[in-house]
Amino acid sequence: MSRNANRIILLGGPGAGKGTVAMTLVDRFALQHLSTGDMLRAAVAAGTELGKTANGFMSHGALVPDDVMVGLIQERVQQADCRLADGTPRFLLDGFPRTMPQADALDRHGLGPDVVVYLVVKDEILVRRLTGRRSCPKCGNPHHVEFAPPLHEGLCDRCGTALVHRVDDQEAAIRKRIDLFHSQTDPLVQRYAPLLVTIDGEQSQERVARSVIEGLRALEATGS
Numbered sequence: 001m002s003r004n005a006n007r008i009i010l011l012g013g014p015g016a017g018k019g020t021v022a023m024t025l026v027d028r029f030a031l032q033h034l035s036t037g038d039m040l041r042a043a044v045a046a047g048t049e050l051g052k053t054a055n056g057f058m059s060h061g062a063l064v065p066d067d068v069m070v071g072l073i074q075e076r077v078q079q080a081d082c083r084l085a086d087g088t089p090r091f092l093l094d095g096f097p098r099t100m101p102q103a104d105a106l107d108r109h110g111l112g113p114d115v116v117v118y119l120v121v122k123d124e125i126l127v128r129r130l131t132g133r134r135s136c137p138k139c140g141n142p143h144h145v146e147f148a149p150p151l152h153e154g155l156c157d158r159c160g161t162a163l164v165h166r167v168d169d170q171e172a173a174i175r176k177r178i179d180l181f182h183s184q185t186d187p188l189v190q191r192y193a194p195l196l197v198t199i200d201g202e203q204s205q206e207r208v209a210r211s212v213i214e215g216l217r218a219l220e221a222t223g224s
């Protein structure tokens with residue numbers, strides 16, 4: 001890419017398909033995938049202080065406070081797997097930033113994105129996807145009872161782990177997450193307008209993946 005895409009941000013509502021696109025981008029561009037949702041769920045499972053703090057917010061579909069999230073990301077990106085040999089930060093953010101202050105923090109630390117991939121999906125479709133979603137607690141691979149049933153009932157196609165219905169994938173928490181997405185995260189779309197690759201996230205998974213790769217290649221071609 002003539003414009004070096006060292007830092008990519010994935011934007012999109014809950015259930016928009018960020019996790020799936022992340023897997024495609026990681027395969028294609030060899031970047032470290034940083035999913036704040038996965039990081040927080042791992043902390044909850046491990047029973048750390050962070051996990052205890054985060055759990056109360058997450059289970060209701062609320063956002064974890066900005067200072068906690070900024071601290072978590074700032075610490076994580078120091079690690080060698082998020083840097084090129086010359087020290088340039090290189091990673092894919094999935095689930096961060098979710099608020100203006102989180103985006104401000106990235107800029108302040110010289111970690112702003114080169115490209116922002118925005119997955120657009122209507123609210124009714126987000127609700128349908130999330131209510132039927134069954135997630136792999138180990139590898140993050142998402143399934144859906146209706147749209148993407150696992151080959152063996154209740155087990156992850158990728159790693160065989162028992163799938164879970166996330167507590168925040170229940171109706172009330174889903175509504176709240178979508179409302180928060182509109183009030184807190186939508187403004188980031190304007191903020192990142194010049195860096196945006198906008199993708200129709202209602203297409204099939206294969207088409208979404210192809211559109212994202214094509215969108216990034218188009219940037220490479222124009223070097224814009």
Ligand code: ADP
Nearest residue numbers: 014015036037057058062063064069095096098
């Ligand atoms: P989804 O995108 O499907 O809503 P995630 O797995 O990305 O789910 O996040 C799950 C939950 O983790 C969020 O609802 C929120 O409680 C918390 N969380 C994740 N990232 C952030 C963030 N950047 N700021 C605040 N809370 C976050």
Ligand code: ZN
Nearest residue numbers: 136139156159
């Ligand atoms: Zn799995």
